[in-house]
Amino acid sequence: MRADRIKQVRRARRVRRVRKHVFGTPARPRLAVSRSNTNITAQIIDDLAGRTLCSVSSRMADVRSAVGYGGNAKAAAEVGKRLGEKAKSQGIEQVAFDRRGFRYHGRVKALADAAREAGLKF
Secondary structure, three states: OOHHHHHHHHHHHHHHHHHOOOOOOOOOOEEEEEEOOOOEEEEEEEOOOOEEEEEEEOOOHHHHHHHOOOOOHHHHHHHHHHHHHHHHHOOOOEOEEEOOOOOOOOHHHHHHHHHHHOOOEO
16 A cells, blocks of 8 residues: 555544544534645534534635734634634634544644634533
């Protein structure tokens, strides 16, 4: 197997292992983070109802105009801040953090810290 394929398989295993334990309920929905080389996306999900309650991405026009490039920690922090504000306006205060197999480091950490500063608890 090629090295890049091995990385994908290992990350998929981590995602499955974590998702057995991290579950979003109406009282405490799941905050899922997806990251690529050029963008970052975060969404708050109620797994019981099977629906996304709110989401923010670095591809959104207002975020892109504020930060420019979407693949850095500055963009991740802006996404986290806007997601926290959006969640608070919908009455969501507590979430379960799901980093989707990514390390809690760099952009994922910047997003989480900004969401906490905006008022989300996890």
